[in-house]
Amino acid sequence: MQVVRELDVVKEIIRDLKNKGMTVGFVPTMGFLHEGHLSLVRTAKSENDFVVISIFVNPLQFGVGEDFERYPRDLERDRELADSAGCDLIFVPAAKDMYPPGYATFVDVDRLTEGLCGASRPGHFRGVTTVVAKLFNLVSPHKAYFGQKDAQQALVLKKMVQDLNMDLDLFILPTVREADGLAMSSRNKYLNSGEREEAPVLYKSLLLARELVARGERDPLIIGKNMEDLICSARGAVVDYLEIVDTEELKPLKSIKGRCLVAVAVKFGTTRLIDNIFVEV
């Protein structure tokens, strides 16, 4: 497995591979890999000849006062994990190469980015779509893989690929969870032991929503109130958002119908966690 930092080098390696008729799978990440990432890599490896992981803590997608500086970084650990999962190349670009002085070009997806995390984190999705557009152009994969944990990101990127006619297939794979239901996230590392104990309440609240729907409840307000009560029963938990939305436009629903996305963001101290599930009636 190679580790490549230079943009031109990664382009050339991929060009050579593609000239030989090989297929390329791509897993963009911010590093500090966990089983969620590794499940993407293993799927990518099973579907492509060559798998690239990018590791780039993208400054553009962090807002002022967010955790860009303290976001966990450990390339040595990531390298071993990526290798063990079948990754062929880790691409680790430098911020100064991704955004050289005078950088001026941005990709925006309207509407889909307005609610949920887009409302809580202004500018976040512009950062995500811009960096992913760049990474797609650099790696030019046949297939790219993202996790369902970042449900809105997944939909926004699918929309970008479709709207800009990008020549690749984008796959969204299921959220991988800890034994107690907590969605895997590099940010789980921020939690102290007390917070870690309470953190599964996100998933519990989502399961509660599913159960209420299964029992016949169709009112998002009632479901939301029950979820909120449950989340607030966890020590230190503060709801950032809690929404039941349609799966196309991510617009809040007036009643549960068809396939819906239940999405939550909860803060424990300065740590913000997100999670989501689908419910269907």
Added chain:
Amino acid sequence: MQVVRELDVVKEIIRDLKNKGMTVGFVPTMGFLHEGHLSLVRTAKSENDFVVISIFVNPLQFGVGEDFERYPRDLERDRELADSAGCDLIFVPAAKDMYPPGYATFVDVDRLTEGLCGASRPGHFRGVTTVVAKLFNLVSPHKAYFGQKDAQQALVLKKMVQDLNMDLDLFILPTVREADGLAMSSRNKYLNSGEREEAPVLYKSLLLARELVARGERDPLIIGKNMEDLICSARGAVVDYLEIVDTEELKPLKSIKGRCLVAVAVKFGTTRLIDNIFVEV
């Protein structure tokens, strides 16, 4: 020479060509081809195995009250001209396929797009960069060709390609002119015979600027005043803008130094013409 309207078909044709090791040159246009376009096609043909022209009057780059509706269209004429210049494929997408209902993704280049035509035509360059990003993804050319007549567009697109790490080379070829100096443009067709007679004043004003610089004048204000006087001496000519800017950032210069771009936009009735030249000291 083929004429292709379907997005998927053009993608597949290009993929097959590239799999055979052929190189692809691309000339994006809004049609109503003239010698300026054809010179791009001939250069593309001399540098690539296969040349694609796109013809798409892009609604996104026209403002309210601009000439989208009346922009000249004549595919039969374009087809013959393109064929004669060595074009291998004309790609004529439909607006409903380029911007299907729910379309939401846009590419923006900051700063470079603020002055000159960007100031006169708000939203214009967002339309240009978005459609060209889409066309580049659909055609995935090795090389793309644009005319120097649209100087700001050329710089903005170069910036986009560089910033987004697009895998192609972009070439800017010299403006092609009528015998009397008028820059070739599909919009010249709008001019009535009186306006057509006066229209070379754009180029004359640019040559005047060059002459003044050659004679030692270094003050953009004095040069601009002389140009303006000349332009206003033409019947019906109204200056939209008239600027002397640097060639990197397109910022107005305080004094003529190094390589500068002299750019003008002039209206004759409802017809807006642009032109530019470089001057160097």
